[in-house]
Amino acid sequence: xxxxxxxxxxxxxxxxxxxxxxxxxxxxxxxxxxxxxxxxxxxxxxxxxxxxxxxxxxxxxxxxxxxxxxxxxxxxxxxxxxxxxxxxxxxxxxxxxxxxxxxxxxxxxxxxxxxxxxxxxxxxxxxxxxxxxxxxxxxxxxxxxxxxxxxxxxxxxxxxxxxxxxxxxxxxxxxxxxxxxxxxxxxxxxxxxxxxxxxxxxxxxxxxxxxxxxxxxxx
Amino acid sequence: xxxxxxxxxxxxxxxxxxxxxxxxxxxxxxxxxxxxxxxxxxxxxxxxxxxxxxxxxxxxxxxxxxxxxxxxxxxxxxxxxxxxxxxxxxxxxxxxxxxxxxxxxxxxxxxxxxxxxxxxxxxxxxxxxxxxxxxxxxxxxxxxxxxxxxxxxxxxxxxxxxxxxxxxxxxxxxxxxxxxxxxxxxxxxxxxxxxxxxxxxxxxxxxxxxxxxxxxxxxxxxxxxxxxxxxxxxxxxxxxxxxxxxxxxxxxxxxxxxxxxxxxxxxxxxxxxxxxxxxxxxxxxxxxxxxxxxxxxxxxxxxxxxxxxxxxxxxxxxxxxxxxxxxxxxxxxxxxxxxxxxxxxxxxxxxxxxxxxxxxxxxxxxxxxxxxxxxxxxxxxxxxxxxxxxxxxxxxxxxxxxxxxxxxxxxxxxxxxxxxxxxxxxxxxxxxxxxxxxxxxxxxxxxxxxxxxxxxxxxxxxxxxxxxxxxxxxxxxxxxxxxxxxxxxxxxxxxxxxxxxxxxxxxxxxxxxxxxxxxxxxxxxxxxxxxxxxxxxxxxxxxxxxxxxxxxxxxxxxxxxxxxxxxxxxxxxxxxxxxxxxxxxxxxxxxxxxxxxxxxxxxxxxxxxxxxxxxxxxxxxxxxxxxxxxxxxxxxxxxxxxxxxxxxxxxxxxxxxxxxxxxxxxxxxxxxxxxxxxxxxxxxxxxxxxxxxxxxxxxxxxxxxxxxxxxxxxxxxxxxxxxxxxxxx
Numbered sequence: 001x002x003x004x005x006x007x008x009x010x011x012x013x014x015x016x017x018x019x020x021x022x023x024x025x026x027x028x029x030x031x032x033x034x035x036x037x038x039x040x041x042x043x044x045x046x047x048x049x050x051x052x053x054x055x056x057x058x059x060x061x062x063x064x065x066x067x068x069x070x071x072x073x074x075x076x077x078x079x080x081x082x083x084x085x086x087x088x089x090x091x092x093x094x095x096x097x098x099x100x101x102x103x104x105x106x107x108x109x110x111x112x113x114x115x116x117x118x119x120x121x122x123x124x125x126x127x128x129x130x131x132x133x134x135x136x137x138x139x140x141x142x143x144x145x146x147x148x149x150x151x152x153x154x155x156x157x158x159x160x161x162x163x164x165x166x167x168x169x170x171x172x173x174x175x176x177x178x179x180x181x182x183x184x185x186x187x188x189x190x191x192x193x194x195x196x197x198x199x200x201x202x203x204x205x206x207x208x209x210x211x212x213x214x215x216x217x218x219x
Numbered sequence: 220x221x222x223x224x225x226x227x228x229x230x231x232x233x234x235x236x237x238x239x240x241x242x243x244x245x246x247x248x249x250x251x252x253x254x255x256x257x258x259x260x261x262x263x264x265x266x267x268x269x270x271x272x273x274x275x276x277x278x279x280x281x282x283x284x285x286x287x288x289x290x291x292x293x294x295x296x297x298x299x300x301x302x303x304x305x306x307x308x309x310x311x312x313x314x315x316x317x318x319x320x321x322x323x324x325x326x327x328x329x330x331x332x333x334x335x336x337x338x339x340x341x342x343x344x345x346x347x348x349x350x351x352x353x354x355x356x357x358x359x360x361x362x363x364x365x366x367x368x369x370x371x372x373x374x375x376x377x378x379x380x381x382x383x384x385x386x387x388x389x390x391x392x393x394x395x396x397x398x399x400x401x402x403x404x405x406x407x408x409x410x411x412x413x414x415x416x417x418x419x420x421x422x423x424x425x426x427x428x429x430x431x432x433x434x435x436x437x438x439x440x441x442x443x444x445x446x447x448x449x450x451x452x453x454x455x456x457x458x459x460x461x462x463x464x465x466x467x468x469x470x471x472x473x474x475x476x477x478x479x480x481x482x483x484x485x486x487x488x489x490x491x492x493x494x495x496x497x498x499x500x501x502x503x504x505x506x507x508x509x510x511x512x513x514x515x516x517x518x519x520x521x522x523x524x525x526x527x528x529x530x531x532x533x534x535x536x537x538x539x540x541x542x543x544x545x546x547x548x549x550x551x552x553x554x555x556x557x558x559x560x561x562x563x564x565x566x567x568x569x570x571x572x573x574x575x576x577x578x579x580x581x582x583x584x585x586x587x588x589x590x591x592x593x594x595x596x597x598x599x600x601x602x603x604x605x606x607x608x609x610x611x612x613x614x615x616x617x618x619x620x621x622x623x624x625x626x627x628x629x630x631x632x633x634x635x636x637x638x639x640x641x642x643x644x645x646x647x648x649x650x651x652x653x654x655x656x657x658x659x660x661x662x663x664x665x666x667x668x669x670x671x672x673x674x675x676x677x678x679x680x681x682x683x684x685x686x687x688x689x690x691x692x693x694x695x696x697x698x699x700x701x702x703x704x705x706x707x708x709x710x711x712x713x714x715x716x717x718x719x720x721x722x723x724x725x726x727x728x729x730x731x732x733x734x735x736x737x738x739x740x741x742x743x744x745x746x747x748x749x750x751x752x753x754x755x756x757x758x759x760x761x762x763x764x765x766x767x768x769x770x771x772x773x774x775x776x777x778x779x780x781x782x783x784x785x786x787x788x789x790x791x792x793x794x795x796x797x798x799x800x801x802x803x804x805x806x807x808x809x810x811x812x813x814x815x816x817x818x819x820x821x822x823x824x825x826x827x828x829x830x831x832x833x834x835x836x837x838x839x840x841x842x843x844x845x846x847x848x849x850x851x852x853x854x855x856x857x858x859x860x861x862x863x864x865x866x867x868x869x870x871x872x873x874x875x876x877x878x879x880x881x882x883x884x885x886x887x888x889x890x891x892x893x894x895x896x897x898x899x900x901x902x903x904x905x906x907x908x909x910x911x912x913x914x915x916x917x918x919x920x921x922x923x924x925x926x927x928x929x930x931x932x933x934x935x936x937x938x939x940x941x942x943x944x945x946x947x948x
Contacts, residue, residue, distance in 0.1 A: 015773065015775070016770065019773065092766060092767060116785055119818070119819065119822055122822040123818075133818075135814055136811050136813075137807065137810075137811060171810060172813075172831055173809065173810035173811065173813030173814045173831075174817075174831070175814075175818070175821065
């Protein structure tokens with residue numbers, strides 16, 4: 001018997017907790033949802049989680065505006081300590097800046113709270129299937145980021161031609177399936193590109209942060 | 220102005236070598252001439268204690284009051300009676316050649332008597348018997364020189380140095396060469412007059428004859444070159460050959476004069492009259508010729524004014540003395556001064572130095588001259604006609620000038636010089652209108668209209684060179700205005716419909732306007748920033764507070780009311796965006812809308828055919844309101860399709876036709892109920908769709924197809940209508 005999948009839901013407001021829990025249950029009927037209301041509680045749960053073996057920690061849905069800090073820090077932590085966990089942001093904010101920061105920290109998806117429950121369910125399923133959603137404005141931001149941030153010398157964080165093409169098409173409003181059709185590739189391949197792009201963003205952001213720190217004599 | 224003088228200086232340094240010898244030549248001639256003048260004047264002799272009046276000689280001998288000198292003799296000889304005619308210093312003023320000869324003979328006789336160390340003079344004190352006394356003959360000292368000597372030398376030297384310097388500055392122009400010759404003529408005239416103007420008792424006849432001949436040569440040279448300047452400048456009226464022929468005409472004239480064939484000794488005075496008349500006539504012709512060349516005309520106005528002022532004074536003075544029959548007592552040295560006006564005027568015109576100011580200065584000078592002439596005429600009229608005493612006549616004349624002429628002059632001044640400027644209020648009005656104009660292109664039009672109003676230029680064009688500060692080109696024909704408030708730098712050319720020139724005060728005016736409009740724009744920016752911040756806060760509050768409460772409300776809401784809350788949340792987001800007034804590129808907006816539609820249809824398992832927005836389509840920006848209308852309408856249409864149509868496939872088409880955005884969403888579903896198509900019913904969604912597009916001056920059309928339905932809408936993209944609507948909304 002495969003161990004049960006567990007999802008960490010970090011959300012401080014009860015109505016949202018209930019709503020998101022319902023959506024998660026609808027999207028993944030077998031999932032066990034662990035609800036916490038603050039960064040502190042979340043970190044506490046994370047520290048105890050490793051010793052348990054009766055379930056697999058696979059998914060984290062994190063609100064950005066938490067009473068004791070920003071969810072982005074938590075995403076950074078989880079990405080480092082649990083690289084296999086998919087972090088999804090759930091936020092009232094629907095702007096590029098918050099989203100981009102979350103993606104840089106290692107988030108793989110972004111849910112805006114005020115969408116219809118069916119849409120949230122749909123998104124969650126897509127993410128789980130390995131199709132990270134990417135809005136055109138974020139795709140544009142990513143393109144710009146990789147075009148201008150060449151401060152690091154590592155070649156592995158530059159985008160390949162295919163990845164750039166994928167981003168450019170996403171920026172024009174296509175879905176991953178449509179991009180795949182356009183480029184004569186399979187949807188999983190294009191979804192793979194997007195995940196790679198996320199990783200590269202994460203790496204390049206961290207590399208950049210390190211570089212900045214070195215420059216300022218902090219590291 | 221500064222750049223002009225600097226560039227002049229640079230040019231001067233660059234060609235210093237070739238100019239150096241010319242400058243030295245000019246200075247050497249000036250020094251030599253001065254020395255010769257003094258040398259000649261110091262040749263004269265006088266008696267100790269002699270005081271010369273206009274036509275009297277007075278001598279103060281110790282023990283006697285000052286008495287008039289009536290005769291002169293060497294001891295043991297017959298006395299020589301001194302006549303008023305012996306005291307003439309202007310041989311040209313003598314009316315006949317016989318009198319000239321007699322004058323020269325008597326001058327020699329006086330010189331013979333004065334050869335000894337002393338002479339015996341006959342003196343006639345007032346109301347007492349005449350007596351004789353012995354006085355010493357002495358050489359004329361510098362302190363004895365008459366004032367006219369100094370005036371004459373000053374005029375000669377000034378004219379020559381000014382002419383010489385202009386020639387050194389622009390050695391290659393014929394007109395400057397002629398001007399230098401002209402100045403040289405004036406100098407020789409001065410030098411040749413110096414011996415007589417120093418007013419010794421007498422001069423040897425040989426010297427008088429020689430100096431008179433030289434003076435006539437100088438007069439002819441000066442006269443012909445004066446006319447010659449206007450034959451060449453500003454526009455050549457005759458060919459080179461004709462010009463030299465014209466100058467050569469001076470030779471026969473001089474020969475005739477020296478052969479005494481001009482019938483009277485003062486023939487050259489008539490020549491001078493003719494020169495003045497010819498010069499005025501040529502100025503008139505040149506004025507006509509330069510009507511399309513404002514910078515040339517400006518020099519001409521200046522030169523012409525000088526000719527008229529000096530020539531006029533000269534003619535009036537001579538005529539006055541001639542009428543009074545006192546021709547021989549005319550103070551010729553002061554006539555020289557009037558020629559200096561003429562000369563300096565011409566030199567300034569030719570050198571074109573600071574000509575941008577000349578227009579004003581010429582008028583100022585004209586008014587000043589007019590005031591002076593009026594004063595003299597009034598004074599004279601009151602004395603001679605009304606028989607008033609001199610002092611009271613002068614006072615009355617002054618009062619009349621002060622209360623009558625000066626206000627009149629100010630009125631003329633305003634009319635001719637200042638009338639073209641706008642009042643501060645009008646200016647401010649224009650500036651504010653321009654600064655508050657939201658459209659750059661309109662602002663540019665207004666700015667050009669203002670410049671047009673201020674300067675009436677023939678052309679206003681984008682400046683071919685970058686302009687960092689307002690300046691005028693060297694010829695004063697073009698004004699370069701820096702860009703401001705997003706308008707480009709401009710070149711304003713040929714002011715006053717090509718009749719005028721730019722002056723430094725125009726730079727001041729433009730700079731003043733630029734300062735005003737920058738201030739206005741800063742004020743407007745500050746206001747807009749404040750308003751934007753307030754809107755931003757409002758948007759933030761709306762989004763965060765109201766949004767959060769609605770989200771909380773979702774949990775307690777039932778399934779029926781939940782969609783309204785989602786709708787409200789969406790609206791809040793879009794209203795917040797509209798409040799912040801973000802403009803968005805059309806292509807990105809469509810990408811976002813497509814992204815949303817494709818996801819929603821995907822979730823509803825409906826296929827979407829939405830061709831990519833062409834990448835080469837022109838860049839179009841939507842206002843926040845247009846963006847909201849577009850996004851809401853497409854969202855609403857998609858909602859309808861998902862909820863009511865039962866379609867399996869949707870096609871979305873967008874295109875720009877001229878200034879209009881056209882959109883069409885076609886599905887293969889069941890179509891609209893007839894009641895909806897008739898406009899009798901239809902949900903809140905359809906109604907708000909119509910409202911939104913209507914507010915953008917657009918239209919929505921619903922129709923049923925053979926299979927399925929179509930929602931088409933369009934609205935104009937012109938910013939003006941959007942702006943208007945923005946005010947309503």
